[in-house]
Amino acid sequence: MTIALEPMTPGHGARIKGVDIRAPMDAATVGEIRAALAEHAVCVIGHDTPPTDEQHIAFSGLLGPMERGAGAQLSGPNGRVPRPEIIDQGNMDELGEIYADDDRRLAYKRANRLWHTDMSFYDNRATFSALVGHAVPPSDADTQFIDMREVWDALPESRKAGLEDLVVSHSFWHSRVLGGGPEPTEAERAKNPPAKHRMVHLHEPSGRKSLYIASHAFAIDGWPPDEARGLIEELMAFATRPRFVFAHQWRLGDVLIWDNLATMHRATPFDDRVFKRDMRRTTMRERAEASGNSRVA
Numbered sequence: 001m002t003i004a005l006e007p008m009t010p011g012h013g014a015r016i017k018g019v020d021i022r023a024p025m026d027a028a029t030v031g032e033i034r035a036a037l038a039e040h041a042v043c044v045i046g047h048d049t050p051p052t053d054e055q056h057i058a059f060s061g062l063l064g065p066m067e068r069g070a071g072a073q074l075s076g077p078n079g080r081v082p083r084p085e086i087i088d089q090g091n092m093d094e095l096g097e098i099y100a101d102d103d104r105r106l107a108y109k110r111a112n113r114l115w116h117t118d119m120s121f122y123d124n125r126a127t128f129s130a131l132v133g134h135a136v137p138p139s140d141a142d143t144q145f146i147d148m149r150e151v152w153d154a155l156p157e158s159r160k161a162g163l164e165d166l167v168v169s170h171s172f173w174h175s176r177v178l179g180g181g182p183e184p185t186e187a188e189r190a191k192n193p194p195a196k197h198r199m200v201h202l203h204e205p206s207g208r209k210s211l212y213i214a215s216h217a218f219a220i221d222g223w224p225p226d227e228a229r230g231l232i233e234e235l236m237a238f239a240t241r242p243r244f245v246f247a248h249q250w251r252l253g254d255v256l257i258w259d260n261l262a263t264m265h266r267a268t269p270f271d272d273r274v275f276k277r278d279m280r281r282t283t284m285r286e287r288a289e290a291s292g293n294s295r296v297a
């Protein structure tokens with residue numbers, strides 16, 4: 001055993017000690033990190049200085065096939081982070097300045113304050129996300145999580161009945177508009193169409209069942225729209241009870257890794273017109289893609 005685990009918060013998540021993602025890593029250590037993720041779903045590895053983009057990408061490749069963006073559509077043509085593997089989750093433009101108030105990119109990024117799971121709007125879903133803190137606001141910029149396996153286990157048996165047969169549609173644009181962003185154009189909608197997934201799935205690394213919904217979810221196959229919305233809202237209200245919610249408080253150089261197939265997460269509000277937040281994310285997928293996908297959150 002080369003790594004050691006401490007609880008990230010009482011009862012949830014794990015802080016992984018004894019490993020540095022900036023250095024080459026042997027297969028046994030990668031296996032231990034995977035085992036920690038299978039059990040805890042959210043893990044953090046601290047560093048005294050942030051890993052470079054290249055080190056971030058090299059480590060991410062050990063966790064599975066990586067998303068590669070087709071273009072920097074939300075970061076502008078001269079993206080601040082020009083690596084196709086890295087999604088820019090900060091609030092800064094190409095010159096390193098905080099976005100203007102009316103910048104469309106800022107409005108869309110605020111949708112990340114809704115409970116969501118990354119890339120559920122793709123057929124080929126996100127497995128792990130690995131987010132590196134390059135500039136961390138002084139307070140109020142936590143990332144909160146909910147373990148959806150725990151939520152599933154806690155649902156009354158009477159409520160679980162029938163849910164495993166349901167198929168849910170997930171749309172990137174649904175959550176952008178729900179989060180206060182502008183309506184997308186028809187061309188944008190066509191570029192990122194919805195995807196369908198089972199409402200309940202087996203989380204293979206842990207062998208536990210997990211609920212798979214969140215803010216991209218907007219419809220259920222065969223259900224009238226208002227009834228589908230009602231059930232999704234009811235389950236979201238149950239899942240977001242305070243007993244299930246835990247938070248990571250960021251430190252510069254943290255690498256936060258979570259399993260999107262077992263969790264929901266959200267960014268908490270901070271003064272994004274005063275403080276710079278530079279967070280960069282890689283995303284692993286269920287399967288390798290022959291070509292890139294759109295660069296969206």
Ligand SMILES: [Fe+2]
Pocket residue numbers: 112116117118265297
């Ligand atoms: Fe996210």
